[in-house]
Amino acid sequence: xNPDATYTLGERLLTLDNVCVRYDRPVLEGVSGHIDDIHRxxxxxxxxxxxxxxxxxxxxxxxxxxxxxQKPSAGRVLLNGSQREVRPGEVGVVAxxxxxxxHRTVWGNxxxxxxxxxxxxxxxxxxxxxLLERFGLADSARxxxxxxxxxQRQRVAIAQQLLCSSHFLxxxxxxxxxxxxxxxxxxxxxxxxSTTHELNTIIVVTHDIxxxxxxxxxxxxxxxxxxxxxxPAAGAAIQQVVDLAAQGLAWDPDIESRPQFRxxxxxxxxxxxxx
Amino acid sequence: xxxxxxVLPFTPVRGHWLRILVATQAALALVLWTLxxxxxxxxxxxxxxxxxxxxRHQGLLFELWASVKVSLVALALSTLAAVALTCLATAPxxxxxxxxxxxxxxxxxxxxxxxxxxxxxxxTALRVAILAFGMFVFMVTALLADLAATSRDQVDHCRTLGMxxxxxxxxxxxxxxxxxILDLMRQNAAVGWTLLTLxxxxxxxxxxxxxxxxxxxxxxxxxxxxxIQLTILVVGLAQDALLALLKEAAxxxxxxxxxxxxx
Numbered sequence: 323x324n325p326d327a328t329y330t331l332g333e334r335l336l337t338l339d340n341v342c343v344r345y346d347r348p349v350l351e352g353v354s355g356h357i358d359d360i361h362r363x364x365x366x367x368x369x370x371x372x373x374x375x376x377x378x379x380x381x382x383x384x385x386x387x388x389x390x391x392q393k394p395s396a397g398r399v400l401l402n403g404s405q406r407e408v409r410p411g412e413v414g415v416v417a418x419x420x421x422x423x424x425h426r427t428v429w430g431n432x433x434x435x436x437x438x439x440x441x442x443x444x445x446x447x448x449x450x451x452x453l454l455e456r457f458g459l460a461d462s463a464r465x466x467x468x469x470x471x472x473x474q475r476q477r478v479a480i481a482q483q484l485l486c487s488s489h490f491l492x493x494x495x496x497x498x499x500x501x502x503x504x505x506x507x508x509x510x511x512x513x514x515x516s517t518t519h520e521l522n523t524i525i526v527v528t529h530d531i532x533x534x535x536x537x538x539x540x541x542x543x544x545x546x547x548x549x550x551x552x553x554p555a556a557g558a559a560i561q562q563v564v565d566l567a568a569q570g571l572a573w574d575p576d577i578e579s580r581p582q583f584r585x586x587x588x589x590x591x592x593x594x595x596x597x
Numbered sequence: 598x599x600x601x602x603x604v605l606p607f608t609p610v611r612g613h614w615l616r617i618l619v620a621t622q623a624a625l626a627l628v629l630w631t632l633x634x635x636x637x638x639x640x641x642x643x644x645x646x647x648x649x650x651x652x653r654h655q656g657l658l659f660e661l662w663a664s665v666k667v668s669l670v671a672l673a674l675s676t677l678a679a680v681a682l683t684c685l686a687t688a689p690x691x692x693x694x695x696x697x698x699x700x701x702x703x704x705x706x707x708x709x710x711x712x713x714x715x716x717x718x719x720x721t722a723l724r725v726a727i728l729a730f731g732m733f734v735f736m737v738t739a740l741l742a743d744l745a746a747t748s749r750d751q752v753d754h755c756r757t758l759g760m761x762x763x764x765x766x767x768x769x770x771x772x773x774x775x776x777x778i779l780d781l782m783r784q785n786a787a788v789g790w791t792l793l794t795l796x797x798x799x800x801x802x803x804x805x806x807x808x809x810x811x812x813x814x815x816x817x818x819x820x821x822x823x824x825i826q827l828t829i830l831v832v833g834l835a836q837d838a839l840l841a842l843l844k845e846a847a848x849x850x851x852x853x854x855x856x857x858x859x860x
Contacts, residue, residue, distance in 0.1 A: 411759030468853035
């Protein structure tokens with residue numbers, strides 16, 4: 323058990339209320355889940371939830387619904403204490419290809435986001451400068467996105483979304499195609515973001531089980547629905563919630579050295595086969 | 598670099614090698630032109646003499662300036678109209694109008710002259726209208742193709758930043774495709790010079806370098822024809838270079854990360 327893993331839960335920050343996405347066939351059917359504010363003594367502890375699931379199961383559709391980019395066919399995505407329906411722009415989104423405006427410099431990309439959120443010009447400049455420093459991008463402020471490495475581009479995309487979202491950040495496959503060192507850096511960045519504000523909430527869609535266990539307090543396993551006889555039924559939903567915080571596996575910088583880490587990773591890999 | 602590699606496809610060539618290749622081939626072409634005397638191909642000296650005669654006695658430079666003005670005004674008008682219509686076409690209600698405009702590229706100029714004549718106050722206005730129409734339909738076609746290639750990710754990205762509707766159009770189409778628009782202006786400027794002869798031929802009384810060219814053609818003054826064509830070529834290349842400089846200055850991002858094969 324991680325000795326620093328004591329925590330309490332506060333208000334509800336996000337609710338997936340029976341979300342369904344249907345086209346000519348159901349893609350998501352009855353997706354329900356929630357994220358609560360986690361309090362830890364002496365830490366600005368945000369929330370990190372990883373959404374795991376096989377390819378083609380509907381992770382991207384759920385991603386778009388949580389971001390407010392797509393209205394579910396049925397059900398709702400509710401945000402914050404007031405639990406009102408999500409609108410585009412309230413949840414920051416970092417897609418897999420780290421979209422940025424290539425016609426603007428890094429500074430221009432950040433200022434655009436900061437100004438869109440209604441900050442006064444001086445505060446927008448100060449916030450952008452602070453983020454550039456924090457993400458090690460100060461030297462790249464005048465460069466265009468095409469001149470950045472993949473890692474720098476990802477950090478700019480995160481910074482841009484942090485400037486204009488209300489504490490929520492959705493990330494699609496942030497570990498895809500990265501070497502182990504780069505993965506570690508992304509994990510550190512996400513942990514850093516999640517611990518800078520009590521309400522910061524990161525939802526990561528990924529296939530990378532080890533990285534997911536390393537950074538998360540909760541794992542959502544998205545898989546096909548099944549009927550009473552175990553046969554595949556219409557659509558997909560969250561089939562299992564792994565509460566890493568309750569198991570004492572969250573917020574441990576040395577988690578990879580613990581036997582429980584390897585056991586859980588192996589268990590989840592086996593579980594993937596049946597999702 | 599091995600000389601033999603110069604004939605192999607996609608061989609990377611440094612800048613000075615490219616300049617040497619261009620200079621060598623230009624010199625070779627000039628020598629061949631000088632040596633290949635025939636009735637169909639006037640010599641460089643004959644073309645030079647005809648050029649001087651056209652400048653001194655037939656107002657070549659004056660006619661050239663008149664044509665340049667028509668070409669530039671038509672380019673500006675067609676660009677403004679095409680970009681405006683493409684922006685509007687991001688709203689479904691305007692898409693049919695944009696597609697119809699693009700489809701008009703199949704119409705023949707001769708059949709439109711009378712319509713434009715009724716709408717224009719003088720010869721210059723008529724030429725600008727016909728030329729601008731000719732450029733506009735091709736530019737709309739190209740811009741619509743580029744608009745169709747806009748990914749959902751780009752629009753979603755704007756929406757995640759809280760942008761809506763026309764603000765997204767402004768960011769994605771106007772600013773995001775500024776480099777494409779300038780490239781299309783370069784292409785349209787070149788198309789304009791090829792159309793100009795036709796347009797000025799339809800309204801020959803108004804002068805212009807196209808009318809001058811047609812007059813030289815009519816009397817089989819081949820040296821004069823070559824002199825005017827070379828003048829148009831030089832002006833066209835200069836205009837193209839200026840637009841390329843403008844694009845580089847206004848859209849420095851557009852060439853970043855794009856390595857040319859063979860360069």
